[in-house]
Structure formats: structure tokens, C-alpha cells
Amino acid sequence: KxxxxxxxxxxxxxxxxxxxxxxxxxxxxxxxxxxxxxxxLTTDEVGGTERTYLKLPVHLAPIKFAVSPLLKNKPQLVEKAREVYRQLKAKYGAVMWDDNGNIGKRYRRQDEIGTPYCVVIDFQTLEDDTVTVRDRDTTEQKRVQVGDLLGQPSHPA
Structure with missing residues (x-):
């Protein structure tokens, strides 16, 4: 035309x-x-601040878990966290170690790269062998036995 x-x-x-x-x-x-x-790529609001995260399905996420000691200056927490890290790495392979910054910054960093679950080793872990598992999508945190975490690959939290 x-x-x-x-x-x-x-x-x-x-x-x-x-x-x-x-x-x-x-x-x-x-x-x-x-x-x-x-x-x-998803954006929402948590606690009055905007949060941007990569909401990849678990099976597509390149890193399935991030393991962190609550405090990196406490040798007993770091040692236990390294143990849990090694166990998860042996079972799932795609696991990241993260001990930089405070726990909130670690969560945000892992959210941005699409890590579905953050596993935090704290003082209660030393007492009862439970860890805090934080879900990327809901930001909910649950206490889970380390053994249970190793037995549930698709949805540990």
C-alpha cells in the first residue's frame, strides 16, 4: 500500500x-x-520496604539452599553451619555458603539471585539440632530438624 x-x-x-x-x-x-x-522477576513490599526477588521454580533455581551461621564470629555456630552445609551439598549439590553482613542482608541477597531456601544455624541449633529455614517466596521461617531437611528435596520448609 x-x-x-x-x-x-x-x-x-x-x-x-x-x-x-x-x-x-x-x-x-x-x-x-x-x-x-x-x-x-518479582517485586513486593515487606516491612514497609520494597523487595525485588527472582521467584524461580525450585527445580530451575541454580542454587537450592544458602547456609549461614547467625553470627560469623561464634566458632561453634560456624562449625555447625559448615557441617550442615557439607551435608546439604553432598545431597543436593547446589548449595551456597553466605556469612557476609547481617542476616537481613543475607536474606535479601539470596532473594535477588533466586535461592528458594535460606538455612540459618543459631544457638538453638546447638541444643536441639534444628535450623531455621526461610522460604524466599513467603518470607516465612520455620524450625526444621536437620535430618528432615536432608530428607525433603522438593519443599523442606
Whole structure:
């Protein structure tokens, strides 16, 4: 229409008029990955502040758990946290150690990279072998036996 020229083409033999259409489908891993990331990027409000996190399904999250001692300057907490870290790493593989900053900053950092569960070793862990597991999506925290945590890969909290 815009050029003022006819785009019709006559077929040989039948002399039928057709307008050719060019279709260039294209698909690659990058497009699928971008679609997943775009869908997973989520923003909500927690405690009056905006929180941005990557709400990847557990099976797509590159890191399943982050293990942290509540305080990194308490050797007994760090030792127990390292033990839990080694156990989770042996069972699930995709586990991260995080002891930088306060616990709130650790949670936010893990939320941003899409880690579904944060496991925190605190003083109660030393007494009863339970840990605090925080769910990325709900921000709920539950006490879980370390043994139970190792037995439930799909949803430990």
C-alpha cells in the first residue's frame, strides 16, 4: 500500500495471483531463558520496604539452599553451619555458603539471585539440632530438624 506498487505475483502455469508472505521464525535458548527470567522477576513490599526477588521454580533455581551461621564470629555456630552445609551439598549439590553482613542482608541477597531456601544455624541449633529455614517466596521461617531437611528435596520448609 505504501509504495504504491503491487506485491502480487502470478503463479506459473495457473496464472493465479498471490501475495508472498515472508515468515522468519526464530527461537533459541536465550529467548526461553529471558522469558523465564522476565516472568520470575518479582517485586513486593515487606516491612514497609520494597523487595525485588527472582521467584524461580525450585527445580530451575541454580542454587537450592544458602547456609549461614547467625553470627560469623561464634566458632561453634560456624562449625555447625559448615557441617550442615557439607551435608546439604553432598545431597543436593547446589548449595551456597553466605556469612557476609547481617542476616537481613543475607536474606535479601539470596532473594535477588533466586535461592528458594535460606538455612540459618543459631544457638538453638546447638541444643536441639534444628535450623531455621526461610522460604524466599513467603518470607516465612520455620524450625526444621536437620535430618528432615536432608530428607525433603522438593519443599523442606
Amino acid at each position: 505504501m509504495s504504491g506498487k503491487s506485491m502480487e505475483y502470478r503463479m506459473k502455469g495457473t496464472n493465479e495471483k498471490v501475495v508472498p508472505h515472508v515468515i522468519e521464525p526464530s527461537f533459541g535458548v536465550e529467548r526461553a531463558l529471558m522469558a523465564v527470567l522476565t516472568e520470575a
